[in-house]
Amino acid sequence: MGEYQNMKPQIVALLGSPLPEGNTAKLLKKSVSGAEAAGCDVQVIRVTELSLSGCMEHYFCRDHETCMMEDDVSMLYPVFREMDSLIIATPVMTMGIPGHLKSFIDRFQVFFCAKYVRNDRLVRKEKRKIRRTLLLSISGMNLPENFDGVTLSTRSFCDVIDCRYDDELLIRDMDNKVDLDRFPDLLETAYQKGFRLGGLLTGLYQDPV
Numbered sequence: 001m002g003e004y005q006n007m008k009p010q011i012v013a014l015l016g017s018p019l020p021e022g023n024t025a026k027l028l029k030k031s032v033s034g035a036e037a038a039g040c041d042v043q044v045i046r047v048t049e050l051s052l053s054g055c056m057e058h059y060f061c062r063d064h065e066t067c068m069m070e071d072d073v074s075m076l077y078p079v080f081r082e083m084d085s086l087i088i089a090t091p092v093m094t095m096g097i098p099g100h101l102k103s104f105i106d107r108f109q110v111f112f113c114a115k116y117v118r119n120d121r122l123v124r125k126e127k128r129k130i131r132r133t134l135l136l137s138i139s140g141m142n143l144p145e146n147f148d149g150v151t152l153s154t155r156s157f158c159d160v161i162d163c164r165y166d167d168e169l170l171i172r173d174m175d176n177k178v179d180l181d182r183f184p185d186l187l188e189t190a191y192q193k194g195f196r197l198g199g200l201l202t203g204l205y206q207d208p209v
């Protein structure tokens, strides 16, 4: 019990890009460093490496706290119930969230049914009060509506898993920027946002009033 109490806050970080060394991964790495420097543990999940299926609408989750399809997503439900905050890092694909990550997100219908069908949320009240999501996203093009799809789906996911949408870093025009290493200011912003997310949990950061 004492050991449990001394645990650092736990942050989950989802990487939606298939490239472990790509620009989205670089951005995520910086935010993870920031959150760790603020005193949190961060579990990075490369979603494209998971074995998972999209939701098949069996609706087993209408009456159960899990999915009838047992795979890497169902193994992660307990982690998502207990985590203290979330970072999502994703490129824009076809104006939205890339397929692997979107399929992953859709499987959280398990949390939706608990919250909105049975009125019996899977996330405890103490956790709900503190959980926040930081979205990092990159688009190749520079269109006004580049992030509409990604942010809309992410906000919906945050509501479903009771981890409120709190902060974002949206980087457009990556096709021209090419390599994020040429933009240390953006990488520093990612670090600072990670530090803020973690520091709000550990007390190392307080939002200015």
Ligand SMILES: Cc1cc2nc3c(=O)[nH]c(=O)nc-3n(C[C@H](O)[C@H](O)[C@H](O)COP(=O)(O)O)c2cc1C
Pocket: 017, 018, 019, 022, 023, 024, 025, 091, 092, 093, 094, 095, 096, 138, 139, 140, 141, 142, 146, 174, 175
């Ligand atoms: C399949 C696919 C679809 C894409 N669709 C869009 C798009 O709709 N809008 C956009 O601005 N960029 C789009 N892009 C560009 C990516 O968002 C951009 O290259 C991003 O930097 C990729 O990040 P990564 O290299 O870290 O994975 C697409 C890229 C791929 C591979």
